[in-house]
Amino acid sequence: MSLTGLFLISFLIVHLLGNLQLLDLSVEGQEKFNAYAKFMTTFPVIKIVSYLLYFSILFHAFDGLLLVRQNRAARPERYKSWKPNANSVWASRNMGLLGTIILAFIILHMSQFWYTMHWGEIGMDSQGNKDLAAVVIKTYQDGSAGMIMVSLYVIAMAAIAFHLWHGFASAFQTLGLNHKRYTPVIKTVGYAFSVIVPLAYAIIPVFILMAKN
Numbered sequence: 001m002s003l004t005g006l007f008l009i010s011f012l013i014v015h016l017l018g019n020l021q022l023l024d025l026s027v028e029g030q031e032k033f034n035a036y037a038k039f040m041t042t043f044p045v046i047k048i049v050s051y052l053l054y055f056s057i058l059f060h061a062f063d064g065l066l067l068v069r070q071n072r073a074a075r076p077e078r079y080k081s082w083k084p085n086a087n088s089v090w091a092s093r094n095m096g097l098l099g100t101i102i103l104a105f106i107i108l109h110m111s112q113f114w115y116t117m118h119w120g121e122i123g124m125d126s127q128g129n130k131d132l133a134a135v136v137i138k139t140y141q142d143g144s145a146g147m148i149m150v151s152l153y154v155i156a157m158a159a160i161a162f163h164l165w166h167g168f169a170s171a172f173q174t175l176g177l178n179h180k181r182y183t184p185v186i187k188t189v190g191y192a193f194s195v196i197v198p199l200a201y202a203i204i205p206v207f208i209l210m211a212k213n
């Protein structure tokens with residue numbers, strides 16, 4: 001779980017850098033994004049990494065849910081006295097719930113963009129590339145459906161933030177890379193990452209919705 005988790009974390013950085021191009025909604029900006037999307041879906045090395053990504057998502061989700069079931073089975077009775085906040089944070093006790101929200105988001109998200117890019121009905125831009133930027137913009141600007149979509153995205157990004165709040169440092173701990181001397185650094189980087197990255201993701205759909213004229 002820790003290895004797939006760290007791989008998914010590195011994906012989050014690359015995917016964010018690509019998506020931030022959508023903050024330029026000029027025609028040139030959209031065409032740049034479309035050219036980038038074409039590269040990301042056709043370049044052979046990236047295609048191989050994508051398969052690894054799909055496997056990691058499925059493995060991480062499946063193994064995570066298995067772990068939640070095992071934990072429940074190991075302690076079927078409830079504690080008489082339970083003061084969870086004394087020694088653990090809310091996110092660490094709800095990783096299964098958070099992961100399920102994130103998985104639901106990924107399924108929705110991939111059916112909206114990834115599926116459309118590969119097999120859906122999609123127009124072409126003036127450079128002859130599939131106009132994925134138009135698909136993304138329409139999704140977030142489409143009247144009340146667009147507003148619901150933007151809200152769902154923001155909620156999903158909050159779930160990712162909480163999931164990473166616990167998961168980032170936990171991955172290092174599991175791999176035994178959490179030496180006492182580095183613990184504060186790993187925790188600080190983890191907390192900063194879990195706030196900044198989901199926030200930057202959330203800004204994109206909100207920005208596109210607000211740019212609607």
Ligand code: HEM
Nearest residue numbers: 019037040041050109113114117132136153201202204205
């Ligand atoms: C909210 C901002 C986001 C936007 C605007 C966005 C946009 C896109 C677009 C346009 C695609 C299709 C292009 C492609 O297939 O490469 C895509 C694919 C994908 N997105 Fe996102 N995304 C966002 C956030 C996220 C987050 C937070 C995750 C993970 C939790 C995620 C996971 C994925 C995955 C797994 C794919 C398929 C990638 C592949 O085929 O290699 N996205 N996204």
